């Protein structure tokens with residue numbers, strides 16, 4: 001698989017443009033407009049909103065569409081595409097080949113994080129003039145690279161259309177951070193009929209030149225918010241008339257963090273923020289917290305969430321106030337399909353630029369492409385999620401995070417080689 005230098009350059013340029021304008025989950029309107037324009041010009045058929053997503057499965061989407069689209073327009077998004085995409089960011093693009101063959105879906109996540117990018121002179125995006133233009137937002141997980149890789153694979157497919165068979169579905173998924181978009185894609189019409197599914201991540205503490213063909217240990221996870229609604233009161237005159245939402249939240253937190261571990265495997269819980277409205281002499285009437293659970297399996301995560309629900313209700317009863325729990329994101333565990341892992345290994349072995357193929361490695365985090373791997377497997381297809389190594393100056397989600405652009409071309413080549421191998425194999 002030899003890619004033209006022009007395609008590799010285009011991947012880097014695209015990644016740098018996306019890097020300058022990071023967009024948080026479900027607000028990726030500028031990114032979607034850019035992706036749509038590119039894919040439309042390549043001859044893909046585009047699918048937006050409910051044409052690719054199952055809208056009832058959308059989670060954690062609390063945005064002002066008009067404000068975000070206005071912002072995207074000011075950042076250079078084409079107005080016609082902003083109109084055409086409707087309310088939902090992200091898209092799927094399909095291309096049918098002349099000859100019949102398998103349906104292959106490739107998924108790339110497109111969102112960024114609420115992190116302020118480093119302004120240190122050694123930080124390559126900063127000294128290279130393509131650091132985030134937006135204070136407090138940053139592509140600190142490499143999804144700008146993923147999106148650029150996806151567009152270059154799409155271009156390779158379009159340029160090689162005559163040689164290929166079957167159908168390609170390119171999925172540019174919104175809302176991967178917080179695991180809020182994957183379920184809606186997996187349950188949407190775009191996954192129905194898929195024979196082979198591939199997704200990947202850059203980095204994850206794997207060095208440049210290495211590929212992990214079979215990451216294991218994807219953690220099932222649930223992201224939740226909890227709102228405590230009490231009563232305000234004067235803390236001196238009549239404290240008895242109040243219902244202290246902060247006290248109730250504190251009770252719930254201390255108990256949630258003490259949920260016993262489970263004999264069947266690893267579990268995790270974190271409460272990452274607590275905000276309360278009150279004052280020194282005012283009994284706080286409301287409190288809001290954000291937390292998450294994880295487990296080695298869906299059953300273990302369900303065990304944690306069952307305890308979280310029980311504790312939240314019991315804490316409410318103790319303090320005499322109302323507690324509401326909302327799920328804002330979810331992802332299951334998954335296992336890659338062994339046949340597809342074997343094929344990936346074969347293809348990776350032949351690629352220049354890849355000098356280390358790691359069979360297995362624990363992923364140690366969560367990823368909502370697992371919904372898609374599971375959905376494709378459930379309908380008799382095969383799925384694989386792999387890691388394309390990239391040296392990182394700083395870890396994921398940190399302000400000095402950056403990907404090694406030298407690996408972008410290898411990622412495009414590996415994805416393209418997999419597509420070629422799958423259609424060639426199937427037509428034999």
Ligand SMILES: [Zn+2]
Nearest residue numbers: 141142143201
């Ligand atoms: Zn990521």
